Amino acid sequence: MTTLDDALAAALYEAGDASLDTGASLLAADPGLDAALRQRGEELIRGAWERGWQPADLLRCVRRDLTEPHLRLLTSLIRSETAKYGELPPRWSAQLGELDGEDWRADRFSYATAVLELYRLLVRLPSIEPVGPVPGQPFLAPTGYEPRMLTRIRALLAKAEATTYPEEAEALTAKAQELMSRHSVDEASLAPKSTTPAAFRIGVDAPYETAKAILLDAVASANRCRAVWNSSLGFSTVVGFEGDLESVELLYTSLLVQGTAAMTRAEGAQRAGGRRRTKTFRQSFLMSYAGRLGERLASAAQSVPAPDDLLPVLATREIAVAAHAEELFPRTTTTRVRGVTDEAGWRHGRAAADNAQVAASRGLLGRSS
Structure with a gap:
């Protein structure tokens, strides 16, 4: 396993703050892991789409359970993940249009801790009922109000x-x-x-x-x-x-x-x-x-x-x-x-x-x- 795998395994799949601190310490000590860490985050976002979640759902969940820095981290990940696709499914554009806030940065340990807290929430989200296609899947344009x-x-x-x-x-x-x-x-x-x-x-x-x-x-x-x-x-x-x-x-x-x-x-x-x-x-x-x-x-x-x-x-x-x-x-x-x-x-x-x-x-x- 790589250092990134060790950090994520400790933070995401073990209980308690001690495992979170261990993972954040490993990530903070190695700036070379930043790009791969962000890629893992985008993969978790994609996994949430495939389990039925949409941008507004994730934002609502993070607002309820975490803090403003986590919300800004999530917003950045959603933007970068959805930018990979051409036309998005119905209602997605409106949800993405409500995203605001700039990227959040802090000292390396605090930043890594917040990222891992967000990833821990994302990886534990249950599957919910899908209310439409996910990005990348074909869809029909809805009929509704002009x-x-x-x-x-x-x-x-x-x-x-x-x-x-x-x-x-x-x-x-x-x-x-x-x-x-x-x-x-x-x-x-x-x-x-x-x-x-x-x-x-x-x-x-x-x-x-x-x-x-x-x-x-x-x-x-x-x-x-x-x-x-x-x-x-x-x-x-x-x-x-x-x-x-x-x-x-x-x-x-x-x-x-x-x-x-x-x-x-x-x-x-x-x-x-x-x-x-x-x-x-x-x-x-x-x-x-x-x-x-x-x-x-x-x-x-x-x-x-x-x-x-x-x-x-x-x-x-x-x-x-x-x-x-x-x-x-x-x-x-x-x-x-x-x-x-x-x-x-x-x-x-x-x-x-x-x-x-x-x-x-x-x-x-x-x-x-």
Whole structure:
């Protein structure tokens, strides 16, 4: 075995800080190993791709378990590994576009320690459900929102989230929903019969991740998608057709922003009155907010029928989504949700859900007249 092999064997496959220090000492003492060490890192990144991980997943994991230097090391490795390929699979370019930060350097021992800590995390990542091809594999370009329409929808939602005037927010989000509904109906009528569902992952981060997962599940269900939450890894996988997945992502993000802002305002009023139990208030608020929005979305989806000529198409698409979700997740379990303990938080959360502008569900409005 080479010195590099000895260092990696000690750091990555043995437990404890002592083995990590041993590996870092071996690497720090030999600058000639730097290039080979980086190559091993790129190989670990490629191995993560092949086990189902994508750039955003790795970034989320490192943010949760390690520190900023590790994140910058990871970013550099992702950039260099993905630069080896020509065209990248769908959603990868957007994820890579969110990478930021400069390369990180320190004294040789500290740098080697951080590299080995990152590699230890990468080598221990489990295999997860693949949500698309990895770089280098053939893929079909997705069908979804046209770029100009997506830009318009995002701009409308951003204005709705920023305004302090409820009437303006309602008008903006109603217009965004109208655009989404019109596009989704058109897409369903024009999509080829061979079109198959896709999937993507979205972070469901602490704190209050259970409430966030419930909210995402409600949004997904209203848009004829399926959401499966992986609580241990901090994300949900949403299965559906591309246009519907865009709706889920936009609506969930918008409602989470609106809910967080409403929670902050309600909590401020509570604290001004002398209240201090902010954690239980927030937990109860978000659980109530998610539950009530689920009721609103489900009711709206059931009350607005699709055009008769599209019913067979939509039914076929729903069956395809269910089948693809079952293929990805043949074994799922239910999770018991903790009871809500704060009445004020519950009441404020329900009121905020009633006031939230449901702005992105393509199934909640028919065609505009």
